Amino acid sequence: MPVLVITGTGTEVGKTVATAAVAAVALAAGRSVAVLKAAQTGVRPDERGDADEVARLAGAVTAVELARYPDPLAPATAARRAGCVPVHPHDIAEAAAKLAAEHDLVLVEGAGGLLVRFDPAGGTLADAAGMLAAPVLVVATAGLGTLNTTELTAREIRSRQLELAGIVIGSWPKAPDLASRCNLADLPIVADAPLLGALPAGAAALEPADFRAAAPTWLAPRLEGMWDAEAFRVREAP
Template identity: 70%
Template sequence: MAVIVVSGTGTEIGKTVVTAALAAVARAQGRSVAVLKPAQTGVGVTEAGDVDEVARLGGGITGVELARYPEPLAPVTAAVRAGMATVRPHDVAEAVEKLAIEHDLVLVEGAGGLLVRFDEDGGTLADAARLLAAPVLVVVPAGLGTLNGAALTGEALRARGLEQLGVVVGSWPDAPDLAARCNLVDLPMDAGAPLLGAVPEGAGGLAPEEFRARAGSWLAPRLGGSWDAQAFTTAVR
């Protein structure tokens, strides 16, 4: 795969850390990696954004932001309130295509969920994925309530003819409750896609060297790692 779009079922669920893990695994395989953030919101001009965090953890990547808006809102709302230009799906597609010429893998990290609006015409990350004909990896939370979000996102992808690469739990708790453990079995059925990883809670706080060394153990072979869904589910249940 030359391009993977990383989306989620909401905010603050681990998309950036999952993106960093994907980058770290690819870099360990000797692949060149670029990470594109179409719209960074809620971060000041001099502050580190999601792309910076992926670079810190994953190491040796090319990071690109197309736009940065100061307020922590949906991209189109943040852009309008700041009096700034919005990002359109074709802007994302053009940037990715240029990066793909010089990189083995381009990761596109969305903002919030799949259908969050980027522009005044209702353009979304799903529209960018369609233009790129790229598969979408969906990051989900571990606990109660995740199944509905995963099911809705999977349905939206299928309705648009987009490939759902799989589902990754963005922050797997040290002490998972009953709902989280049961969700490991239910997520593939509800999402309509395989479970391809579980990143441990707090992984983003690891030293970069340790993060890179462990990243492959959190992701399934389809994503370049060694994580086994059946073995993991059996162990935690």
């Protein structure tokens, strides 16, 4: 799996922290890792972006950002408003392929959900994943409403003949409600894909050393961690 595309079911679902966890575990396994942020929006030139945050939490990754736009909007809209050149799917695919030639693992983090538009022609992260023939990891929320958005995302991935690697819950609450606990059983069913991890709420606030030490306990063996989905579900079951 030299390239893994990481998308969310929407915005603010924990995608960047999940990317950092995957990177941290891969680094601990002795693999060289690059993180490619396809387009960063809503961040000023002097602010840290998502790729920088992954590097802070995970450690010695090669962090690359293809474009940055100041408005917190979809990349195509943000590029248009800023009068900047948009990022096209082939730009993402070419950059990822170059990084893959020099690293054991390349993590391509999108912006928002799978079908967020990057350019005026409607190019998306899904298009880039298709060009790369790369599996897609979906980061989802834990609570009410996640089943619908997760199933829609999974259906779109499969409609494009892409591999759905699995689902990761981006932020597992300290006091999960009934919907969150039931969703542990339902998410793999609606996605028809394995649950590959659950990151605790507030994980990004950990010291980097603590984040790296804990990351393997949040991710399943498929992602080189030791998290047991069935044991977690039984423990949290309603």
